[in-house]
Amino acid sequence: MRILRFKSLVVLLGLSLIVLVTASCQVPSTGLKDSLGKESIKTAVKEPANLKGKSKGKSRKKLSADQKVSSEMKDRKIIKKANLSLERKDLKGINKEVKELAKEYEGYIVNSHQWQSKDQQKHFRYTLRIPQQNFEAAMTKLKDLGKLKDEQLNGRDITREYINLEARLKNFKAQEERYLELLNQAKDVEDMLKIEKELNRVRGKIEQFQGRLKYYDNRVDLATINVNISQPPPVIKNNWQIINSFKEAIRGFVKSINLIIILIGTLLPWLFFVALIGMLGYIIFKAKRK
Incomplete structure (x- = not known):
């Protein structure tokens, strides 16, 4: 009986040792496995997601920046203005030509001015308002009205x-x-x-x-175009210039005579006053000598 009890006790102790050893070996391995598995899964999931998010963010930022630049370029607000100086010998019918040109390009004439210089040169000045989409075409057509002497283009960005x-x-x-x-x-x-x-x-x-x-x-x-159209200056001055010069000389002479008369009329009362004082002084001086 004692031998059986001893054998059963040894068997129980052996079984308990086996259970303890297996338990101690399995628990750390499973914990390590679980921890490594979870961390690796998390990093495997997170890293592509982060990379994907960063790439998406960069692409979105790039797209938004490009769209913003393109929209600004498209919606840019620019005020255009041009000045043209043309020379043309025959100015007959020029008013009609400019009006028809403005109407052709859906614009209109704001103001016009016509005058003649001293050397009998005729001058025409126009201010046109032309839609911006027709600006270049209208400028090309206006240059055909005469010989181009000067051209100025100005643009002001007010975006x-x-x-x-x-x-x-x-x-x-x-x-x-x-x-x-x-x-x-x-x-x-x-x-x-x-x-x-x-x-x-x-x-x-x-x-x-x-x-x-x-x-x-x-x-x-509506762009603004200022156009000056003039006749070419005469090569040889006519005789009217000599006559005008004589007239100017006579006017200058008459003006100088008028100034002299005004000067004498202003100084004459003072001359009489000074002469009177001089005479009185002379009389008094002569009386004292006697």
Whole structure:
């Protein structure tokens, strides 16, 4: 009986040792496996996601920047202005030609001026407003009206100023809506008057910015072209120039005589006064000698 008990005890101890050894070997390995598995999965999942997100972010930023630049280039606000000086011998019918040209390119004449110089040269000046899309074609056609003597092209970029005006207008419109909401909620007369005062101020600013934007739209949509057309100066001066020179000389002589007469008339009373004092002094001096 004792031998059986001893054998059973040894068997139990052996089994317990086997269980303990297997348990101690399995627990760390599974924990390590789990920890490594989870971390590797996380890094495997996170790293591509992060890389994907970064690449997407970069591409989106690049696309948005490109779109912004292209939109700014497309919506750029430029005021165009040109000055042309032409020379043409025969100016007969020039008014009709300029009017027809402006009408052909959907523009109009703002003002015109015609005069003749002293050497009998005729001069015509026109200011045209032409749609910007027809600006280049109209300039080419205007140069065909005569010999080109001078050409100036000017462009003013107002894109940034225009965008700032639009942003300020948007802000003031938002303020107007807010004041209208407050006005509807106000119950006190004093508060209503204060809100109306601020509302009028904001509306004044809105009208000011809207007027400025309309002015810029008009200047951008329609380019300004100033055209001067003149006859060529005469090669040989005519005899009228000599006659005019004699006339100018006579006028100068008459003017100098007038100035001398005015000078004598101004000094004559003083001359009489000085002569009178001199005579009195002489009489007194002669009387004392006697």
